[in-house]
Amino acid sequence: DAKTTQPNSMESNEEEPVHLPCNHSTISGTDYIHWYRQLPSQGPEYVIHGLTSNVNNRMASLAIAEDRKSSTLILHRATLRDAAVYYCILRDVVISGTYKYIFGTGTRLKVLA
Amino acid sequence: DTEVTQTPKHLVMGMTNKKSLKCEQHMGHRAMYWYKQKAKKPPELMFVYSYEKLSINESVPSRFSPECPNSSLLNLHLHALQPEDSALYLCASSQDKGLNTEAFFGQGTRLTVV
Numbered sequence: 253d254a255k256t257t258q259p260n261s262m263e264s265n266e267e268e269p270v271h272l273p274c275n276h277s278t279i280s281g282t283d284y285i286h287w288y289r290q291l292p293s294q295g296p297e298y299v300i301h302g303l304t305s306n307v308n309n310r311m312a313s314l315a316i317a318e319d320r321k322s323s324t325l326i327l328h329r330a331t332l333r334d335a336a337v338y339y340c341i342l343r344d345v346v347i348s349g350t351y352k353y354i355f356g357t358g359t360r361l362k363v364l365a
Numbered sequence: 366d367t368e369v370t371q372t373p374k375h376l377v378m379g380m381t382n383k384k385s386l387k388c389e390q391h392m393g394h395r396a397m398y399w400y401k402q403k404a405k406k407p408p409e410l411m412f413v414y415s416y417e418k419l420s421i422n423e424s425v426p427s428r429f430s431p432e433c434p435n436s437s438l439l440n441l442h443l444h445a446l447q448p449e450d451s452a453l454y455l456c457a458s459s460q461d462k463g464l465n466t467e468a469f470f471g472q473g474t475r476l477t478v479v
Contacts, residue, residue, distance in 0.1 A: 284466075286467070286468075288468075288470075294472055294473075295369075295455050295457075295470035295471050295472045295473050296408065296455070296457075296468075296470045297470070298467040298468065298469070301467060339407060343466065346420070346421065350396060350413050350415040350420040350421060350461065351396060351413075351459060351461070351466055351468075352410060352413065352421065353398070353410070353457070353459075353468050354410060355407035355408050355409075356407065357407055358407050
């Protein structure tokens with residue numbers, strides 16, 4: 253399984269952009285890059301995913317390096333409700349065609365009022 | 366309905382007990398997952414079911430026994446657990462094919478083994 257590496261923690265001021273990095277140097281050509289976040293006492297929640305091109309949705313943007321060995325989740329204006337652990341995941345496809353979602357260590361984001 | 370529902374939310378069991386965790390989804394997803402999460406650690410994959418068949422077992426001890434009775438339900442049967450098995454158990458589901466295969470997670474069952 254390809255692995256991801258993330259900083260343990262980051263801080264941001266409210267209303268400011270946040271860039272959460274992820275390294276995945278052993279990514280394979282078929283691995284999709286997914287981001288999930290986990291708020292306290294809740295299950296993980298999908299944020300965004302992509303393969304090669306940068307992606308935007310209502311929650312965030314995902315910037316993927318040209319060589320796909322790293323990616324950055326961008327929260328455009330952090331709010332207190334964005335305080336969570338953010339996980340960068342490589343969605344792996346196994347021989348049977350089933351997907352595996354393997355979590356990295358995650359980044360704990362603290363948002364300061 | 367984009368929910369994955371897990372019951373019970375909390376469970377305390379003795380080491381000689383037999384109990385089951387339940388997970389249900391009605392999104393038509395054909396892949397379902399069990400994860401184990403210890404405090405301040407990321408979720409660890411345990412089992413994957415695809416079209417009601419066990420597709421992946423990540424070398425999980427036999428005291429954990431998964432079951433997928435139909436495409437909407439996933440159970441995890443527990444027997445003779447150890448205190449170190451205390452954790453948050455998360456269920457997830459996703460479409461098995463296609464590009465938009467985000468996973469949906471339940472809120473988890475917090476298990477305490479005494």
